[in-house]
Amino acid sequence: MDGYIDRLFNLRGKTAVVTGGGGHLCGCMALGFAKAGMSVAVLDIRLEKAENVADKIGARGGKAIPIQMDVRIKHDFEKALERILNEFGQVDVLVNGAGMNAPTPVLDISPDEWHQIMTVNLTGTLYGCQVFGAYMVKNKKGSIINMSSASANPPLSKAFTYSVSKAGVRNLTQNLGREWAQAGVRVNALRPGFFPTEWSRKHFIDEDRERAILAHTPMARYGEPEELLGAVLWLASEASGFVTGAEVHVDGGYAAMTI
Numbered sequence: 001m002d003g004y005i006d007r008l009f010n011l012r013g014k015t016a017v018v019t020g021g022g023g024h025l026c027g028c029m030a031l032g033f034a035k036a037g038m039s040v041a042v043l044d045i046r047l048e049k050a051e052n053v054a055d056k057i058g059a060r061g062g063k064a065i066p067i068q069m070d071v072r073i074k075h076d077f078e079k080a081l082e083r084i085l086n087e088f089g090q091v092d093v094l095v096n097g098a099g100m101n102a103p104t105p106v107l108d109i110s111p112d113e114w115h116q117i118m119t120v121n122l123t124g125t126l127y128g129c130q131v132f133g134a135y136m137v138k139n140k141k142g143s144i145i146n147m148s149s150a151s152a153n154p155p156l157s158k159a160f161t162y163s164v165s166k167a168g169v170r171n172l173t174q175n176l177g178r179e180w181a182q183a184g185v186r187v188n189a190l191r192p193g194f195f196p197t198e199w200s201r202k203h204f205i206d207e208d209r210e211r212a213i214l215a216h217t218p219m220a221r222y223g224e225p226e227e228l229l230g231a232v233l234w235l236a237s238e239a240s241g242f243v244t245g246a247e248v249h250v251d252g253g254y255a256a257m258t259i
Contacts, residue, residue, distance in 0.1 A: 009237045012037030015088045016236065017080070019071055019128055020098035022049025024197045026147075028225035029095055029232050034062035036233055039088045043067045043080055044098070063088070071098045071124030077131035093236045094132045096125040096146045096169075101162040103203050114161050121165035122172070129176055133185060140184035145235050146173045148189040148247050150254055158204055170247055177245020186244040188235050193251025195223045218253030 016033040020026040022044035030040050034057040042057075042064055044050040050066035057064035065087050069076035084091055100120040102113055125146050136142025150156065152170040155163035169189060176187040194213050196205055205213070214220050231250050234240050249255050 008239045009036075009233060011093075011233065011237055014092040014236075015039045015041070015084065015090050016093040016095065017041045017043060017084060017091055017132065018095045018097055019043045019069075019124070020147075021095075022046050022051075022053055022066075023097065023099075025192065025195055025225050025228060026095060026097035027053045029097065029228065030064070031057060031060075032226075032229040032232060033093070033236070034060065034064060036236075038093070039063040041065050041067055041080070041084045041088070041091075043069050045070050071096075071127060072119045074127045074131065077127050081131055081135060091132060091135060092142060094128060094136075094142070094144045095232070096128040096144070098124055099147060099162075101159055101200075101204075103158045104160070106160045109161060117161040118165050118168075121162065122168040125169050125172060129172070129187065133176065133180065133187075136185045137180060137183045142185045143236050143240075144176070144185065144187045145232060146187070146189045148173070148191040150191065150193050150251055152191065152247070158209075173247065174245045181244055186235075186240070188240070188243060188245070189247040190228065190231060190235065191247050191249045191251065191255070192228060193217060193223055193249070193254040195225060195228070216254060216257050217251070218257055221252065223250065223252060 016038045018026050018030045021030045021042035030042050030053050033040050042050040042053045047068035054064040054066040067080050069080050098120055100117045129144055146169050148170050149166040151159050151163040152166040173187055173189040228250050231248050
């Protein structure tokens with residue numbers, strides 16, 4: 001039985017693509033993929049953020065390329081796929097991680113703000129699934145991991161448009177999980193609980209809200225980005241070979257809590 005776990009979760013030699021890869025959580029995922037022996041394409045609208053993550057991977061002896069792209073533009077996905085195939089020869093895993101949020105009260109949400117958040121979070125996820133999913137379906141293998149949220153269902157206060165978009169991501173994931181179930185392509189969603197960034201602490205989490213969040217989380221603490229990696233690597237690997245259309249909670253028990 002030597003090497004059983006290694007064979008079950010083996011990702012060495014495969015390629016992962018991470019949109020929003022320069023960010024707080026997705027940057028950690030990109031590093032996790034690299035530590036697992038994967039080549040990583042780090043995609044972000046902020047090139048310097050993508051370069052920073054790719055440089056960290058390179059400094060650890062891994063393979064990574066930073067790519068500037070806008071998830072609101074489908075052609076950017078097509079160009080990214082072409083470059084990744086030229087560089088690494090294959091794509092095995094896609095994480096649709098780019099996201100946008102705003103704390104605007106519902107009656108004050110402008111059409112532009114609504115459109116921007118919905119386009120980045122939901123339409124951008126669709127584009128990633130269309131472009132990379134078509135490649136995976138053609139090759140009859142692949143794993144797509146979409147980023148859901150604790151706000152997907154039921155919605156969180158102070159995150160109106162974001163919550164609507166993440167409910168859409170959840171539904172899209174289920175739709176594609178069904179659609180591609182016999183094509184060798186698995187589509188699942190990761191549903192993080194609260195992993196605060198500097199931005200979210202500034203715009204969303206005051207002292208009262210923090211008390212409410214931690215009181216509603218059985219573990220009574222926030223998550224650390226590295227605590228997402230076990231679920232992400234499992235969804236990326238053949239260890240989850242019979243899992244598709246699922247939403248995997250990594251939230252300290254948040255979704256299991258009422259009063």
